[in-house]
C-alpha cells in the first residue's frame with residue numbers, strides 16, 4: 001500500500017504523507033518496541049526502494065521469501081508482480097481499491113473458479129480449452145468467438161482491453177509474441193517501454209519508436225532478444241482479453257506444460273501424455289513415462305504452477321487432499337531457488353518440486369538421451 005502511495009503521481013502530497021504515516025504505524029506495530037522506534041519516515045521510505053528484508057520484522061517461521069523482494073523496478077516504477085503478490089497473499093480488497101481498480105478477486109478464488117469451469121468439461125473440451133487459453137487469450141470479439149466456438153458462452157473470463165489503461169499506447173495494445181496477452185506500457189521520462197510481464201525476463205521487451213507517427217499503431221523497436229516484430233491492435237470495446245488471474249494461473253502454466261512437452265517429444269523410450277484426464281482433469285496435466293528395457297519404469301505426473309509467490313502457492317497446495325500418487329510440481333526456471341523451500345513445506349504430501357529445465361534434464365538422463 002505504501003509503495004502504491006509512493007508511486008501514484010496523482011496523489012496530492014499531503015494525502016500521500018498522511019497515508020504513509022498510517023502505514024508506518026502499521027509496520028511499526030509488527031516490530032518489537034525497541035526496533036520500531038528506529039524506523040522513522042526516512043528509513044521507511046528508503047526501505048520501500050530496497051530489498052524488503054530491512055523493513056520486515058524478524059522472521060518467526062521459515063523465510064517468507066519476501067526479504068529479497070523489490071517493490072520498484074530500476075526506473076522507480078512499481079513492479080508488475082506486486083499486483084499478483086497482493087492477490088496471492090490476500091491483501092484486503094477495500095484497502096486495494098482505494099488505489100487500484102484491480103484488487104477485486106483473490107488469486108485462489110479465481111483460480112478455483114477457472115478450474116471448476118474446466119472440471120465440468122468433457123476430456124475433449126478440457127483439452128480444447130487448455131489449448132485456447134494459450135492460443136487465443138486475447139483478440140477481436142469476432143475472432144475469439146469463432147475460436148472458442150462452443151466454449152465461448154461457458155467461459156466468461158474475458159474483459160475489455162480498453163478498460164486496462166496500463167496496456168494502452170495512444171489507443172493501441174500489443175500482444176506478447178509468447179503468450180499473446182496484452183503487454184504492459186510503461187512511460188518513464190520521455191521513453192515508453194512495452195513489455196510482457198511474464199516474458200520480459202526472456203527478452204520480450206520493446207521501446208516506442210521515436211519521431212514521426214502516422215495514424216496507425218505506434219511502431220515498436222525490439223530491445224530484447226525475443227522481441228520479434230509485433231503489430232498494434234486497436235484498443236476498442238471490440239477487443240477482449242482473459243482476466244489477469246486466468247492469464248497468470250491458466251495461460252502461463254499451460255505454456256510451461258507445452259514447453260515441457262515440446263522438449264520431450266521424440267526422446268527414446270519416452271511417452272508424453274498431455275492432459276490425460278484419466279482421474280480428474282485438473283489434478284495433473286502431463287504424464288511422462290520412461291520405459292528403458294531392463295530398467296525400472298520411471299513416471300512423472302506433472303502439474304505446472306506460475307504463481308508469483310511460492311509462499312502463497314505452498315499455502316494453497318497444503319490445503320489439497322493428499323493424492324493417491326506422487327505429483328511433480330513444476331515451476332518456471334527463474335524460480336529455481338524457491339524449490340527447496342516449497343519441497344520442505346510440502347513434506348509428507350507426496351509432492352516434489354522442480355523446474356522446467358531440471359525436469360527435462362532428469363527425463364533425458366532417465367531415457368539415456370545425450371545431455372544437451
Ligand SMILES: [Zn+2]
Pocket residue numbers: 176177178179180181196197198199204
Ligand atoms: Zn508473454
